[in-house]
Amino acid sequence: MPCAICDDTGWKTIEVDGVSRVARCDCWHQRSFESLLKNARIPRRYLHCELSNFEDHTDSQRRALRLATRLVDQFPVVDKGLLFHGDNGVGKTHLAVALMKEAIRRKGARAIFFETRDLLKLVRDTYNNQVEATELEVLRPVLEAELLVLDDIGAEKKSEWVEETLGLIVNTRYSERRVTVFTTNLTDAENTEPNSLALQLGLRIRSRLKEMCEWVEIAGPDTRELGPHPTHEDIARWQETSPASPKNRGRGHLPPKSTGQARAQLKPRERDGKADLKWPGGRAGS
Ligand SMILES: [Zn+2]
Structure with a gap:
């Protein structure tokens, strides 16, 4: 079906300060986006x-x-x-x-x-x-x-x-x-x-x-383990229990250089209904 706006010419007429001009049609932008996206x-x-x-x-x-x-x-x-x-x-x-x-x-x-x-x-x-x-x-x-x-x-x-x-x-x-x-x-x-x-x-x-x-x-927190849209209870539980949590990762290995940095402090607060952490940073030494 041809484009209802431009009849597949790729150009549409627009009014700028009372003067008629041509501009790229929305369908042209869409095709161009899809082609660039594919590439x-x-x-x-x-x-x-x-x-x-x-x-x-x-x-x-x-x-x-x-x-x-x-x-x-x-x-x-x-x-x-x-x-x-x-x-x-x-x-x-x-x-x-x-x-x-x-x-x-x-x-x-x-x-x-x-x-x-x-x-x-x-x-x-x-x-x-x-x-x-x-x-x-x-x-x-x-x-x-x-x-x-x-x-x-x-x-x-x-x-x-x-x-x-x-x-x-x-x-x-x-x-x-x-x-x-x-x-x-x-x-x-x-x-x-x-x-x-x-x-x-x-x-x-x-x-x-x-x-x-x-x-x-x-x-x-690792959203591959947690799944999408975790609540802050989910995140808190993950942080306590998962071996991948920065809190648990050091265990059984050499202690991290900076213990303060490796300990994530959990301070959940609500923001737009989403879970929120005060996360002091990743691994020690980074
Ligand atoms: Zn069009």
Whole structure:
């Protein structure tokens, strides 16, 4: 059925100060959004993610949401990208996907999403199969996208090749001043810590990431364990009982460096009917 407004021309007539002008029709914007969204390669399980349905139970989650919103507002003139780090289930990927969709919707951004492991596998397969596409051709959309989300960086097995390939991506995007959003479970600790960015990715990549991104630690209850929309009773129970809770995680292991920081203090208060925690921060040493 042709568009009732523009009869599929993609243009509609509007009145500006009593003068008749043409503008892009809503159907054109919708088609353009859908096409950009398809090219963005967002996995189906994240397609529902929006800034408006991000669950912010903690101060760090609210700060992360503010910075994500600000990046979209400023796009494409963005000084620094974002690097979300924190535990599983605190909403890092949700926020990265949500800001990407919003940048596509509002700014027509040419954006692309990759889970780091999938991207590396794609490049490696190209290399192994000696197919017609070269590694660089495979990487081109990643290097050239206006907005790249590289999810779960540092989860792949460490190797010289991985470091080189990630180094190429990071350095190219840095020197071309393209906006990149990273998520990672790694912490910003000394490279003697097994779970540190410095050890997993190397000091050079880490320092480049510092230059090109604002680092945003996100702490909060694990919504993969809790399910969506937890009440603050749910969160309190999770915090007491789950081995993944920062409160319980240190047990049976070496004591955390800063015990004060590792202890989450539960101070629930109501805000818009949603559970709310005073969450002092993630892991010790980060
Ligand atoms: Zn139309």
